[in-house]
Amino acid sequence: MTDIAKRAMQTESHLRQRELDRMKWLAAGLLGFAAALDVLAQVQGWGYLRAFAEAAMIGALADWFAVVALFRHPLGLPIPHTAIIPRNKRSLANSLADFVVEHFLRAETIALRLNRYDAASHLSQWLAEQSNRRKVAGYLNQAVAYGVRVLDDKRIHDFLAVAVRHRVQAMDLSGLISDGLQLVTRDCRHHRIVHGGLHRFADYLEHPDNAERIAAFVKGWSESSWIQNMIEPFVPAISAAVARKLRALAEDESSIIYREFDEQVDVYLQRLQLEPEFRDRVNGYKERLLEHPEYARQIESLWKQLRDWVVLDLSRPDSVISLRIENLVGELEQHLLENEDLRSWLNEQIQAALIRTANANKGMVGELIREELIKWDDKYLVEKLELYLGRDLQFIRLNGTLVGGLFGLLIYAASHFAGL
Numbered sequence: 301m302t303d304i305a306k307r308a309m310q311t312e313s314h315l316r317q318r319e320l321d322r323m324k325w326l327a328a329g330l331l332g333f334a335a336a337l338d339v340l341a342q343v344q345g346w347g348y349l350r351a352f353a354e355a356a357m358i359g360a361l362a363d364w365f366a367v368v369a370l371f372r373h374p375l376g377l378p379i380p381h382t383a384i385i386p387r388n389k390r391s392l393a394n395s396l397a398d399f400v401v402e403h404f405l406r407a408e409t410i411a412l413r414l415n416r417y418d419a420a421s422h423l424s425q426w427l428a429e430q431s432n433r434r435k436v437a438g439y440l441n442q443a444v445a446y447g448v449r450v451l452d453d454k455r456i457h458d459f460l461a462v463a464v465r466h467r468v469q470a471m472d473l474s475g476l477i478s479d480g481l482q483l484v485t486r487d488c489r490h491h492r493i494v495h496g497g498l499h500r501f502a503d504y505l506e507h508p509d510n511a512e513r514i515a516a517f518v519k520g521w522s523e524s525s526w527i528q529n530m531i532e533p534f535v536p537a538i539s540a541a542v543a544r545k546l547r548a549l550a551e552d553e554s555s556i557i558y559r560e561f562d563e564q565v566d567v568y569l570q571r572l573q574l575e576p577e578f579r580d581r582v583n584g585y586k587e588r589l590l591e592h593p594e595y596a597r598q599i600e601s602l603w604k605q606l607r608d609w610v611v612l613d614l615s616r617p618d619s620v621i622s623l624r625i626e627n628l629v630g631e632l633e634q635h636l637l638e639n640e641d642l643r644s645w646l647n648e649q650i651q652a653a654l655i656r657t658a659n660a661n662k663g664m665v666g667e668l669i670r671e672e673l674i675k676w677d678d679k680y681l682v683e684k685l686e687l688y689l690g691r692d693l694q695f696i697r698l699n700g701t702l703v704g705g706l707f708g709l710l711i712y713a714a715s716h717f718a719g720l
Contacts, residue, residue, distance in 0.1 A: 316687050323694035330701045331360040351712030352705040359704015363697045370693070371682045385685060386678035393673035397666035405662040407655045419650050420636055420643035427633035437626040441614060444621060448610050460603060477582065478572040485565060491553055494561050498550035502543040514539050 334356035341350035368374045369382040385392060403409065426432050504510055515535045549555050571578045613619050635642055673681070 313687065316691070320687060320690045320694070323691050327360070327364070327694050327697035327701070330698060331357060331364075334360060334701060334705065347716070348709060348712060352709040355708020355711070356701045356705030358708070360697060360701035362704070363700030367690075367693045367696055371686050383678075386682060389676075389678065389681060390674055393670045396673065397669040400669060401662045401666040405658045405665060407659060410655050410658055411651060415651075418643070418647060420646040423646075424633055424636035424643070427629065427636070433626065433629045433633065436629050437622065440625045440629075441619075441622050444610065444625075445614050448607050451607075478569060482569065485562075485569070488553070490561075490565060491558060494558055495550045498546045498557070502546040502550075505539045505543040505546070511536070511539075 334353050337349060338353035338357060341347070341353055365374050369379075370384050372386070373379060373382045427436070505514065515532060518535050518538065519531055549557050552558075572582065610621065613621050636646070676684070
């Protein structure tokens with residue numbers, strides 16, 4: 301609980317206590333006034349006034365006894381059937397818990413209430429205010445930043461490494477490669493690999509920066525310096541001829557290069573599908589990868605890079621993450637405004653979630669109420685209940701004084717007129 305919330309509760313308790321004390325003094329003052337009237341009536345011999353005053357005092361004292369008996373023993377005397385609330389604390393806790401669970405956490409009650417409350421429309425109207433959208437985006441930004449800080453822990457790193465390891469171990473690498481090959485060979489899309497590779501090789505041969513390396517490679521075919529000197533003038537022409545041939549082969553999908561590539565892919569695909577030993581060997585590469593020391597370092601390195609990027613981005617005024625979150629909140633508001641089906645779906649999900657939560661936790665809520673009330677000591681329980689109910693109960697004393705006096709007056713008047 302925050303300091304502000306604590307101060308607010310303390311202020312509320314102080315105001316309630318002050319109002320309770322005021323009502324007690326008012327009830328006591330009315331009793332004292334009735335006593336003063338009784339003395340005056342006896343001195344002056346005013347029968348009607350005396351009847352009113354005596355009955356008012358009896359009513360005030362009787363109701364005082366009744367109110368006090370709820371919370372404690374009047375005058376500290378252990379009178380039977382007093383201190384009702386402390387003496388029946390367990391029964392009160394059970395009754396209150398059952399009442400809350402039965403009448404407030406029933407699925408029908410929640411559904412009826414939610415059917416009258418269009419939560420999605422209210423959310424859309426609230427998000428229509430730009431300040432509210434920014435507030436939500438700010439909370440989400442804080443949640444992202446907090447999540448990154450919380451997850452920056454060696455225990456989390458170890459957990460991620462183990463989780464990824466388990467996922468990779470459970471993965472059928474050979475099956476994944478087989479499915480991938482079938483996908484890329486559909487409509488001969490794998491020919492792009494050969495096409496791009498041949499053109500890249502031709503680009504390498506034609507680039508001036510690579511001329512010396514190519515010349516050295518070609519002259520390296522022979523150890524004779526005489527032959528090397530003879531070949532050197534022809535190296536540019538050889539490179540250009542090879543590059544032209546490579547580009548021509550790249551554009552001709554009927555060439556032998558494409559056919560042999562198709563054959564090799566088909567052979568590999570069949571082996572993956574039909575040869576268990578080959579599949580096991582491919583999956584063995586996965587196990588060796590997981591056992592390699594570099595695996596754990598790479599997992600941790602990837603996480604640190606992601607963490608650093610998120611923290612750095614959120615610290616910038618033009619944060620990409622913040623802007624994206626704010627845009628998403630704005631899009632949500634627009635969709636809720638325009639799409640009735642979405643609002644209906646959201647209301648159904650909120651209702652289902654609340655009913656499901658209430659059904660799953662109402663037993664726990666009831667038990668919490670029971671345990672909390674039973675755990676309170678008698679003095680604390682009485683103080684709390686009297687603080688919240690005592691002010692209204694003092695009206696019983698006030699009414700008892702006035703109504704008792706009126707009934708005493710009526711009885712005296714009836715007796716007088718009857719000649720009794």
